[in-house]
Amino acid sequence: MHLLEVRSLTKVFPGVVAVDNVDLDIAPGEIVALLGQNGAGKSTLIQVLSGLYPFGTYSGDIIFAGAPLRCRSVADAEAAGVAFLAQEVNVAPDLTVAEGLFLNNEPSRFGLVDAQFRMARAKLALKNFGVDIDPALPLGDLDLATQQLVLIVRALSKNARLLILDEPTAALTDRETVRLFERMRALSARGVAIIFVSHRLAEVFEISNRIVIMRDGRISGAFRTSETSRDAVVDQMIGATPTHRHANRKPRTGGTALEAHDLSVFDASGREVANRLALAIGRGEILGLFGLLGSGVNEATMALFGAWRGAVSGSISIDGVPAKIASPVDAVGHGVGLIAQDRRDGLSGEHSIYDNAILANLDELSRYGFVDAVKARRKVMDLFDRLKIKAGDVDMTVGTLSGGNQQKVQVVRWLAAGAKILLLIDPTRGVDVGARAEIKRIWTELADAGCAILLVSSDAEEIVEICDRAVVLCNGRIAGTIDGADLSETRLLKLAAGV
Incomplete structure (x- = not known):
């Protein structure tokens, strides 16, 4: 008998079929690992199951405990017995730990919230999970890892029959992960089914009973965990047609542009997220930095730009000259530019292309404290034409542009500022196929002109397709470097997963 039955589930976004005719069965007490590369559709699938995408926004059927599951919200799903822990740590900072644990599920007495009973239940829930914190503390006073633990306790303490965990160990220490797995096994023994999304294959093989793999929105394979291997799982994630590096790309050699020695990065709680990294990027080179969630690639790149807090x-x-980069201003002064993962972090959507483009170069474009409008507009318009931005003119508001054209505006900014070293964090995230190809062409042209580029991406295909070589991180450490023609999705994923 199955607890969850998914039949012909399809979820479509404009221009994209994110989940394509998926069938999935999960038995009571079963721990199923859901795997797939970036964009495979796994996040969309679990968001449908958890009510984030309400009934009516997808097609197909979901049967839960023998009855149709047609949730209009996350609250509906929780009421039906489906608890979801999202990947992003998102708490209400002004609430206490106890209030956060029982948000929308407050114990009541005579129609009023029973604060004393809530506090007692919170202490018990935290104790059961081995979390030693005061439930009266505001959530905003806790570091990121402890906030994640509170959210995990909240999910585990619900009377759920299906628990969905999306990358729950990303911010946890090894000891905290052990505690989480102990609780998952205890819930499984009670008949609670668990969907566990993770990029860490060691964890997947330790905790799951079955592995389900998605690729291009579909279920591409399923294995009993005890009957398969990591190599077989990685091969199934990639498929039969791995991407190969473009053979006609001949990187220009022009000396080392940026070099980092013994680079270590720590989060707000003092936990080391990148350990003694050694990186070197040559002039005219596109160096890939690849790692799965929690590997430290983004944090290390932000540190190189002086933007890590x-x-x-x-x-x-x-x-070749020592440089102190303690802030983005220092980085820009050394000719380093950053294109962030989230375009909202790098652009002002309410301002024009022109305004955004000159922000990093105001000193050079100014005379006597005022912007030289003629000089500035000429430079921006030249770059506007060179990058083929699809907009009426440079005075159009950035927020009205497509994702791909917004990314081009960020490139214009750094070219206008004379940046010779570009750090790119998932630069094609959320843009369409045509825009991706155009943006990749731009990186190649910039490298050919002598620019040094660090391309940080969670997309193995993108790294293989455009980079001259790649450094792979696993759990904050360099797992290996792959040069030239040896670049492949299989090698990248196996190094990143510790296979």
Whole structure:
């Protein structure tokens, strides 16, 4: 007998079929690991199951405990017995730990919230999970990892029959992960089914009973965990047609542009997320930095730009000369530009292309404290034409542009500022196929002109397709470097997963 039955589930976004005719069965007490590369459709699938995408926005049937599951919200799903822990740590900072644990599920007495009973239940729930914190503390006073633990306790303490965990160990220590797995096994023994989404194959093989793999929105394979291997799982994730590096790309050699020695990065709680990294990017080179969620690739890149808010140690050299980069202003002064993962972090959507483009170069474009409008507009318009931005003119508001054209505006900004080193974090995230191809063409042209590019991506195909070589991180450490023609999705994923 199955607890969950999914039949012909399809979820479509404009221009994209995210989940395509998926069938899935899960038995009571079964721990199913859901795997797939970035964009495979697994996040969309679990968001449908958890009520984030309400009934009516997808096609197909979901049967839960023998009855149709047609949730209009997350609250509906929780009421039906489906608890979901999202990947992003998102808490209400002004609530206490106890209030956060029982949000929308407050114990009541005579129609009023029973605060004393809530506090007692919170203490018990935290104790059962081995979390030693005061439930009266505001959630905003806790570090990121502890906030994640509170959210895990909240999910585990519900009377759920199906628990969905999306990358729950990303911010946890090994000891905290052990506690989580102990609780998952205890819930499984009570008949609670669990969907466990993770990029960490060691964890998947430790905790799951079955592995289900998605690729291109479909279920591409399923294995009993005890009857398969990591190599077989990785091969199934990639498929039969892995991407190969473009053979006609001949990187220009022009000396080392940026070099980092013993770079270590720590989060707000003091936990090390990147350990003594050694990185070197040559002029005219596109270096890939690849890692799965929690590998430290994004944090290390933000540290190179001086934008990481936690502690950083190690040294950085620009063109062979030691450089102190303690802030983005320092980085820009050394000719380093950053295109962030979230375009909202790098652009002002309410301002024009022109305004956004000159922000990093106001000193050079100004005379006597005022922007030289003629000089500035000429430079921006030249770059606007060169990058083929699809907009009426440079005075159009950035927020009205497509995702791909917004990314081009960020490139215009750094070219206008004369940046010779570009750090790119998932630069094609959320843009369509045509825009991706155009943006990749731009990276190649910039490298051919002598720019040094660090391409940080969670998309193995993108790394293989465009990079000259790649450094792979696993759990904050360098797992290996892959050069030239040896680049492949299989090698990248196996190194990143610790296979």
